[in-house]
Amino acid sequence: MVGKHPIYYNYKIVGNAEITKTGMFYLIACACNLPMNEQYRIQLFCNDLKKDLGLCVPSEKGIGLKVRLPMKHFTGDNLQFYVSCEEARDNWYPVSENTECECICQLSNAVFRIKNGQPGLLIQSQE
DSSP: OOEEEEEEETTEEEEEEEEEEETTEEEEEEEEOOOTTSEEEEEEEETTEEEEEEEOEEETTEEEEEEEEEGGGOOOSOEEEEEEEEOOOOSEEEOOTTOOOHHHHTOTTEEEEEETTEEEEEEOOOO
16 A cells, blocks of 8 residues: 555556655655646545545645545555546636645735635636
């Protein structure tokens, strides 16, 4: 479970997910080498678990994300990571309390907002 795992997009390896154990959580740091002109999500599959890890954001290694998940969610070692591309929707993204935000805070066009009682990020277009 702990270590590096490939991330796939269109049947090709486009990056890796590095998993480290921190207390009762796994920290999953994903980095992908994909163009930044699309919105990408990373999906995690582990036996019966299917988890949307979230929307990728620009980082020093291309695009990626960091999430912290409780160890109790994982029932095996068969991990598979896949990237999906989605059409641009609302540019507000909810943020959970365990979301790592250091790479998001580097975006000059990202601001924290509350929408319907949910904290999140508003990423403003750079036109």
